[in-house]
Amino acid sequence: MAATTQKFEYAPAPESRSIVDIKPSYGLFVNGEFVDGHGKAFKTINPASEEVLAEIAEADDHDVDLAVKAARRAHRGWSRMPGSERAKYLYRIARIIAERSRELAVLESIDNGKPIKESRDIDVPIVSAHFFYYAGWADKLRYAGFGETSLGVAAQVIPWNFPLLMLAWKIAPALACGNTVVLKPAETTPLTALLFAEICQQADLPPGVVNIVTGAGGTGQALVGHEDVDKVAFTGSTEVGKAIARTVAGTDKRVTLELGGKAANIVFDDAPLDQAVEGIVNGIFFNQGHVCCAGSRLLVQESVAEDVLHRLKRRMATLRVGDPLDKNTDVGAINSAEQLLRIRELSDIGEAEGAERWSAPCELPSHGYWFPPTLFTDVTQAHRIAREEIFGPVLSVLTFRTPAEAVAKANNTPYGLSAGVWTDKGSLILKMANQLRAGVVWANTFNKFDPASPFGGYKESGYGREGGKHGLEAYLR
């Protein structure tokens, strides 16, 4: 039979780039208009090819001040508007996002490096759902129990791993509660936030309700340190989070921080092993491991460790690493040269400290920033790769013997954002969930997000909750 002599090689199936129109340069979005920035413009690149995508304005202190002033002016009208009217704008934004989802997904994948199947099937649909969800709360705030009064102007700084999704997590609840915002996207991934600014125009959102200032750390500092800001919301590294906490200490600014994590994904010997392997893969290789709640520490019961590891390696060998715009790509590009360097450094340290390194056999493209899906065995709690957040596709595998040991090891980290438990025993799930000091505990699944479900951390993973009814608390008094 002729057919059986060939192999089933998937031909390239690229999503078309032509749906999205990337301008050569972008300004800041202040008071409903795009304006020039006065800092030093910077370039954003496609991490999969290192191609320059556009030149982005940098907001200096003065630009930030103008944006905060615009937000302050807009707050007067926006906060007094009946909730049902604010909801109309939010519903409109949610609908436009859904309508323009393909465009947003392609742009997100180009600027961030994440596979199109994730931006198309996860990021953008959840973004739209998030706006729909909080639109529903806008006229029902009195029933949430956190007050009905908005705080004022919110300064929001978001990371590069889920550029549009983190924007939604920040902007949707703030607006629903009657606040106005100045948001700074990450310097490596500003494009979807700027397209979102266009969507705000398209939705006729009153000028100044949403302002977007682009730039790097300096712009972020100017924003969170601005004296006329009432609320600071940050998602990003623990290091920057601590700096922000110091900046706002002694002021009456309210703060929520969503920071790093080193989540344990705990597999018991009675777990549904094939699905657990899927969950482990999804836990650490989803979005190239650029996920604060990634299941970066696999804790597997010794009696099944060998079996699980064997299944895991076999599964990892089928992961398709490459062009983020190819619909069959499972793992895309590392977001930046800087991040790639950090992943390499920590992985090398892992090896130097004696852990056994194994990478999935896959061919990496010659241009762009890439790191193969990798796991380390013979890892102990003392290894740096078991303690520090790598924020890349690198899994540390540890073992345990009893539930008590699993809990002790899982909690033995300065972080506490998420955890996963895999077992067929319902009572064990509940017991573990009670003992794990993590904001989110997933049972027989991992990395599941829903607008109605609150998200946030313990300890150095930050404070405050985003999503769900709890997410309103940060924007009301």
Add this chain to the structure above:
Amino acid sequence: MGSQVRIHPMLGGMVTTESEVETTSIRDLDVTGSDSSLRRFLHGLPGVDQVGAEQRAAALGTRSIKTSAKAYALDLAISMVDLTTLEGQDTEGKVRSLAAKAMHPDPSDPTCPSTAAVCVYPDMVATVKEALGSSGVKVAAVATAFPSGRAAMDIKIADTQDAVEAGADEIDMVIDRGAFLSGRYLEVFEEIVQIREACGDAHLKVILETGELQTYDNVRRASWLAMLAGGHFIKTSTGKVQPAATLPVTLVMLEAVRDFREATGTMIGVKPAGGIRTAKDAIKFLVTVNEVAGPDWLDPDWFRFGASTLLNDLLMQRMKMKTGRYSGPDYVTVD
């Protein structure tokens, strides 16, 4: 008592390639020696999480198979079809025309592969055998009081022998779902063993009727049971019960044959049957075979589609690939 299978007690895909495992001191256990040991073994297999399995199947269903990959997949799928008619109204004329279609699915294109087999009731086997001649297309017959399996054992054996004597190359038997669901695993096991004996040289496909087993845990257990008993293929459904061949059920069965080969070295085929009607669906199954069991199973010897209407959609898609145009249903033969 049929043959007994000795197997590593903790297998479920145990690593046989890594040397440490082979030296572990856990003694082999005779898993089919008694009803209780068989039960312990089947219930000791790792469970299947329904949500997770369905999610994995759905994710595999989003693969985008285009151009050269699609052309390859369409031809492969055609070559894997067990072209089936299992109706009370079947006649010799009907099955003869089906046999002609199986040998030359696209009469206008000699490069089009023939299907793997024609699948009929035992009384039609001789007719089909004659029509197929030396074409290489196999004759498969359903047996053992298909589709319900509700008959005495001697009748099931006679049914099987009858089909084999008439020239069937493959026997598609049904398991006794009643016995399985009431936990009489050894009874089901021995029934399969006996039918396998009655098959002689014919290959045995064991139909689990997953639509009646309902849970994925049951599907996994029944798969292992059929493999331990010596079935050459495990098959989802009769096509008479809904739901028939779903992607998640087939995924669970593919995991089972993959694990069975790792544990025993023996390769077993998989046949989803019933409900797969479009080329698009068939390609999703091939992707699942490729990524779950592995490319070794991408062969008509190891994977089949039990289908009738599927073939024409595969042919229409194939013509579209060749000509760039969609032709209507009147451009493929209706048999």
